[in-house]
Amino acid sequence: MMSILVHFVHLFQKDEMIAIDLEFHQWQLQYQISTTFLLLVITPTLYYLYCKYVTSSPNAYNKLESPVNFTISIPEEARPNWKGKRLYPKPSVAIENDDTKIRSYCPATGQNLGVFNATSRTEMDEMIANAAKAQEKWSKSSFSIRRKLLKSLAKFILENQENIARIACRDSGKTKLDASMGEIMVTLEKLNWIVAHGEKVLKPSQRPGPSNFLLGLLKNAEVRYEPMGVVSSIISWNYPFHNLMGPVIAALFTGNAIIVKCSENVVWSSKWFIEMCRTALRSLDIDQDLIQLCCCFPKDADYFTSHPGIRHITFIGSKPIAHHVVTNAAKELTPCVVELGGKDAFIVLDDVEDIDAISSIILRGTFQSAGQNCIGIERVICMPRTYDKMVTLLTERVPQLRVGSDIDQLDEIDMGAMISDNRFKYFEDLIQDAVKKGAKLVCGGKPYQHPNYPQGHFFEPTLLIDVDPSMDVFNQEVFGPILTMIKAESINNAIELANASEYGLGNSIFGSNYKQLNQLANELKSGNVAINDFATYYVAQLPFGGVKKSGYGKFGGEEGLLGLCNAKSVVMDKPFFRMLGVATSIPKPIDYPIKDDKKAWGFVRSLNIAGYDGRIWAKVKAFKSLAKGGA
Numbered sequence: 131m132m133s134i135l136v137h138f139v140h141l142f143q144k145d146e147m148i149a150i151d152l153e154f155h156q157w158q159l160q161y162q163i164s165t166t167f168l169l170l171v172i173t174p175t176l177y178y179l180y181c182k183y184v185t186s187s188p189n190a191y192n193k194l195e196s197p198v199n200f201t202i203s204i205p206e207e208a209r210p211n212w213k214g215k216r217l218y219p220k221p222s223v224a225i226e227n228d229d230t231k232i233r234s235y236c237p238a239t240g241q242n243l244g245v246f247n248a249t250s251r252t253e254m255d256e257m258i259a260n261a262a263k264a265q266e267k268w269s270k271s272s273f274s275i276r277r278k279l280l281k282s283l284a285k286f287i288l289e290n291q292e293n294i295a296r297i298a299c300r301d302s303g304k305t306k307l308d309a310s311m312g313e314i315m316v317t318l319e320k321l322n323w324i325v326a327h328g329e330k331v332l333k334p335s336q337r338p339g340p341s342n343f344l345l346g347l348l349k350n351a352e353v354r355y356e357p358m359g360v361v362s363s364i365i366s367w368n369y370p371f372h373n374l375m376g377p378v379i380a381a382l383f384t385g386n387a388i389i390v391k392c393s394e395n396v397v398w399s400s401k402w403f404i405e406m407c408r409t410a411l412r413s414l415d416i417d418q419d420l421i422q423l424c425c426c427f428p429k430d431a432d433y434f435t436s437h438p439g440i441r442h443i444t445f446i447g448s449k450p451i452a453h454h455v456v457t458n459a460a461k462e463l464t465p466c467v468v469e470l471g472g473k474d475a476f477i478v479l480d481d482v483e484d485i486d487a488i489s490s491i492i493l494r495g496t497f498q499s500a501g502q503n504c505i506g507i508e509r510v511i512c513m514p515r516t517y518d519k520m521v522t523l524l525t526e527r528v529p530q531l532r533v534g535s536d537i538d539q540l541d542e543i544d545m546g547a548m549i550s551d552n553r554f555k556y557f558e559d560l561i562q563d564a565v566k567k568g569a570k571l572v573c574g575g576k577p578y579q580h581p582n583y584p585q586g587h588f589f590e591p592t593l594l595i596d597v598d599p600s601m602d603v604f605n606q607e608v609f610g611p612i613l614t615m616i617k618a619e620s621i622n623n624a625i626e627l628a629n630a631s632e633y634g635l636g637n638s639i640f641g642s643n644y645k646q647l648n649q650l651a652n653e654l655k656s657g658n659v660a661i662n663d664f665a666t667y668y669v670a671q672l673p674f675g676g677v678k679k680s681g682y683g684k685f686g687g688e689e690g691l692l693g694l695c696n697a698k699s700v701v702m703d704k705p706f707f708r709m710l711g712v713a714t715s716i717p718k719p720i721d722y723p724i725k726d727d728k729k730a731w732g733f734v735r736s737l738n739i740a741g742y743d744g745r746i747w748a749k750v751k752a753f754k755s756l757a758k759g760g761a
Contacts (some may be wrong), residue, residue: 153682168382185741195274197281202248202406202411206400207236207243208296211538216242216585220551223394229427237303238547239329241587243398251433253311257389257422261360265387275414282410283379287314299400299537300369303547303587304499306536312499313371316668321377324672324691328383330693331688339701341748342741348714350704355695357385358441362424362434364455365550367393368502372402378421381684384694386441389422391434395549397425415606419676428454436461442694445469446504449679459500465694467683471607472635473508474656475628478511478520479621479641486583489523490642492613495533495589495638495664502610503667505636505658508608509597511624514641517617521595528613529573531591534580544591545611547722551577551587557610559592560603564614569597574611597608599630607633615713629655635676639666656680665745667690719760732759 132153166179207214214236221235235477249257287294295309304312332355339349363377364738374390381388381491394401400423408418424434428451435443445455452468459466476495482488495507512520532625534543554577561575570586593617597604603614618624626639636658641647644661651659658667668674672682702714719726719733732755740752756760 137726144743164329165386176740178410193221195278195281197278197285198410198413200282200409200698201284202402202409204290204293205297205398205402207241208293208300210296211331212241214239214243216240217242217451218585221585223397223550229429232394232397232425232427234396235299236535237549238299238537239583245302246397246401246425248394248405249283250426254424254426254434254437255439257424258360258437260419261389261422262439264419265357265359265385265666268382268420269359269385271385271416273332274517274546274722275315275416276385277415278366278491279416280321280325280379280383282413284318284325286406286410287318287321287643294371296507296537297399297402298707299371299535299546301396302367302370302499302549303535305543306547308499309371312503313369315370315671317375317379320376320670320686324379324383327671328691331691332379332384334700337699339704342737344737344741348703348712350493350703351699351701354700355384355692356698356699357564358540358694358696359386360389360439361442361444362389362391362393362436362440363444363564364431365393365444366504367395368504370396370399373446374400375407376685378407382420382690386694387420387422389440391424391431394425394427397543398646401690402741432458435459435464438462440464443467444450445681445686452681467675467685468681469504469683469685470635470679470681471609471633472559472656472676472680473607473631473633474505474638475509475511475631475654476507476514476634477618477624477628477637477639477650478510478516479647480515480626482516483640483642485519485523487518489527491664492520492524493527493531496610496613497545500545500589502609504609505668507607507620507664508614509604509628510613511618511627513618513621517615521615523574524593524613524615528591528593532579532592533588534587535583537637547583548587548589548610553610554587554589557589557592557608557612558602558656560606560608561592561612563601565599566592566598567598567601568597569601569603569614574615599627605631621646625650627651632679633676634678635661635680636665638667657684660663667740701712717759729760731760736760 205506206212215555217235217240221240221481223233225231230248232248234246235241237244256507291310291314294314295306298309298313299306309387335353336352337353339346339351361381365373374392375657378388390404400460404421404423405420411418411420432454435455443459443464443563445452446469449470450454452470454652456466456468476492478488491558492507492510531544533545537544561571567752572595574590576590578580578590579587580586589611592612594612596602597614597616616627618627627704634656637654639650640662649663655677660666668688672687674683674686675690685692717733718732724730736752736755740749740756743749
């Protein structure tokens, strides 16, 4: 989707003349048409068709409830050229000898963002109680008010994109471009999709009545989707805005309350994002206690994840932490969706047509957010002929990437900081192990001390080539700015290499033969696959989640919304029989006390034959037996 959008924008900017050949019977006509004119005609037409056939209403957006305006002040720390105190010598979220406080700081500049109280266990109890009280009323709210809330949030986000990006950057160290594409765009996508389709997803699902012939005549059935109550999301720091907003949007639209447990690394921004949501609630006279924020260290997180007041947990994080979360959740049998890391492969076949374009996708997929992306590209697997060309291109392009901070608009940069430096030694060990076993370090491979931001957590963009499965970097999740190149001997070998991982989150595969690519996608052992693109499966309308050690369960799409609901099965008499006063009753042969065991058995036996036997004569005989009371 993103690549298509960029392509259209590129055409619009060029405003070049293109030739269109129209062949009709024996006649051939050629027209010169401005691409700008073409876009102005095609875009509204495509949107109309989308609304008509996808949303079932040409004016679907206009018919929805109008959003309300609300305002919230932007933190001083998020303003351009903010002069905050830098922490020396080494910033840390922990404060020595005080585990009740959490420090926030900018990973790119080392500037202090403040000290915040960790949520105590007593406060967790109060949060859950207050959320439960607010949810009782919210569970009965209309889809109309829920849409209005989501549209109000979407309007605010659209009108405050730079401020939101700046807040996310200040707390995570990423670039504003990364924040816009990876945080704001996907959040708006989710808001708009749920506004357009959420009610349809959550309406009662009509099902056939019992397949028994007799009962099926009498009964209708449906599944009703009811909110669970107070749900929670335990989210990672790499996307402080989107990872927070995604679960909040889904929880509120399904009629739940939510308590977000943010990472201790991004408390400062999480507080503002939660206050943004609570301000939207207040502007619509909705109880703000529907949304709560919990921030604590691991010692108290166990209490939170095993709390009996939490009805569902969405966890986004690492595999080691997931073990603790699901173990604690099991104490209360709390259902979980667990979205963990990946070791995503990017497969390039020898018949690809545009190596340059693919190299750009590789750079974006590897180095966006400094590689701190669960669906980031961890392994580039190329066929022999493509491999050499790709190595040549990337050897030229990776060293050109500029590292730094663009929060204060001082530099033109390509890659920002990492959240902390606690994994730098791990990165260096992976690289040394690979080189020792035969890989070649083309560039990077070590921490980078920025001249303007000496306290920042920067690691050089790294290119490793000739990587193979014997190396730790092939098998272990990197979650950092290290691009690894692997040569495959054949297509089958490329698939084997991609599947040779304990993870299975997402994969990409590129080539010219779509039929072949479509078949190969079936052979990749992962929860998501993009064909001739990267990460396009991470959209609001699709369920997202992995297999193997990448977790289980899905969020996003219909599955994500329904997963936050209790599915209640309801069976009722059909309206016609209710009108006649016909109701189900216990037949006399099987009513307690059983008067004649032989007749009772004969009655049930005949009932099964009449209901399920496909032979007409057998059914006739069974009905005759039933008429005689089972005799």
